[in-house]
Every structure is written in C-alpha cells, then in structure tokens.
Amino acid sequence: MAKSASLQSRVTRSHNAVSWKDYYEMTKPNVVMLLLLTALVGMCLATPTWVDALTLVTGLAGIGMLSASAAVINHVVDHKIDSVMARTFNRPVAKGKVSINNALWFAGILGAVGFVVLAVFVNMLTAWLTLASLVGYAFVYTMYLKRATPQNIVIGGLAGAAPPLLGWTAVTGEIHAHALLLVLIIFTWTPPHFWALAIHREKDYAKAKVPMLPVTHGIDFTKTSVLLYTVLLGLVCLLPYLTGMSDMIYLVGSSALNLGFLLYAIKLKFAADDQTAMKTFRFSIIHLMVLFVVLLLDHYIPVSL
C-alpha cells in the first residue's frame, strides 16, 4: 500500500515536474520565429548593401528576447482564460506547472537583457520601439483590449506588425515610409489570420467569455470580415510595387499568394466545411512567411520589365 502510494506520488511529481520545455513553450517560439523573419526582411530591405553582421545578430537577438518576454507575460496575464479553453488549458502557467512568480522572473530577465542588447549594440530608437511593441502586446492588447472589444486584434495587431520596422531602424536608425508599408501589410494580414482560427474556436472563446468577433457578432459576420480584409490585404500588398519599393518577383509572388488567400476566404464564406476555417488559418501563416521570403528574393535578384 505504502509502496503504491509512493509510486503514485513519484508518477505525479514527474508528471508535474517543470522542465526547460515549459519555459520554451511560454515564449511562443513559432510565432517569434515568424516575427524574426519579418524583422530580418526589414533589415535587409533597409540597405542596398549587406547588413552588418553585429547589427544583424544583436538586432534579431534583442527583438527576439523582447518578443519572447511579451509572450511569457501573455501566459501570465491570461492564465485564467487559458485554463478554460481546450486549445490552451495545458499551458505551463494555466496548468500551474510554472508559478506566476517564476514566469514573471523569466519574462523580466528576457525583457531586460533584450532591451540592453538593443540599447548597447543597436540603437536607442530600436530599443524603445521594441519595448513599446512589448507594452502594446503584453499590456494594452492582453490586459485590456482582449477583454474589452471585438476589435481587440485589429488594434493589438499593431504590436505584432512592428518587427519589420524594428529591423529597419536597427540598420538605419530612422523610420522610413517603406518600413511602414511592411508594417501595414502585417497589420492588414492579422485580422483574417486570427479570425479564421477564432471561427474554428468560437465555443472556446464563448466559454471563456472573451469578446472575440465570432462570439459578439456571429460566425457569418466574421467570415464576411475575413473576406473583406483579405481583399484589402491584396490591395495593400500592391503598394510596395506601385511605390517602386519592390519589383516583378514581388509582384508575381505576392499576387499568387493573395489569390490563394482570397480563394480560401471565398470558400470559408460561401462553401465551408468543418476544416475550412483551420485550413485558412494555416494558409495565413504560410502566406506571410512566403510573402516575406519573396520580398527578400525580389530585393537581391533584380528582375524588371
């Protein structure tokens, strides 16, 4: 009896034991990787020459650490909401595997080191703008907007859209209209990216009482919003070509990607099955990733008509 109780307690302990993987998970590594790709493209497009290696490495490290810190704070602030939703109940803070205190220490260290790296090796403009993005996501969006309005992700999306600008300022020390165009692309991409997922997870959000668009305005209205934002995204994505910032490789690549996104959005609105919303969400990630790779190819391979 005693033996089985001790075995049981060992099993429970090993089940609850915290590991580095929990800390890694709290940083939302896949999201941060894509954010860093967009920051890298911002760096490369800022200069006709190669980006200085020290700026590249320390810039990406600093932006990555502050983004990761913002993600960890999001896990802390949202731990009650997360514990109610099927998609997130297993997260380290929601599950109680990582204490709020330890998560805050982790976020604080990541944030402080990231800020100092940017301030010392990059420039103060980039350090402050990146810190502002952290505040925008971790505090303005997560603490306030997420709980306050179905436009939460539209406004909050500005923080996640900032990295190309952060990459640009890391290299030049200045805010340039071309960098703001890249921000505008991600800003317009965010609503169809997120609302496609929110349609699939509407019941989760309703259960957690989070006023996401499908909960407050219904799934049909959200599908229309996805479609309209996808059309808007197609138009916004023409701007880099029309302003002379990018050339033919970009025009062809981005048009193909936006056509793909539009087809998903049309199917979602008019002929959806159970899987369409999640497929649209997954496509949105591929779309943004390939779009930024295409911007990079276009920058380094001169092809004009």
Ligand code: HEM
């Ligand atoms: C306010 C803005 C945004 C919201 C509300 C949002 C929402 C979400 C949500 C809820 C997920 C979770 C899916 C899951 O756990 O299965 C997700 C996944 C993801 N998001 Fe976003 N997102 C936003 C902005 C961004 C931005 C700016 C990027 C990158 C540039 C991005 C990249 C990704 C990636 C790569 C994933 C997949 C993560 C994985 O598979 O682990 N998101 N997004």
Ligand SMILES: CC(C)=CCC/C(C)=C/CC/C(C)=C/COP(=O)(O)OP(=O)(O)O
């Ligand atoms: C410094 C800087 C660039 C900061 C931006 C950081 C960042 C991680 C932005 C990504 C946005 C995102 C994943 C939102 C989802 O949050 P959610 O709470 O709605 O989703 P969840 O339910 O999956 O947590």
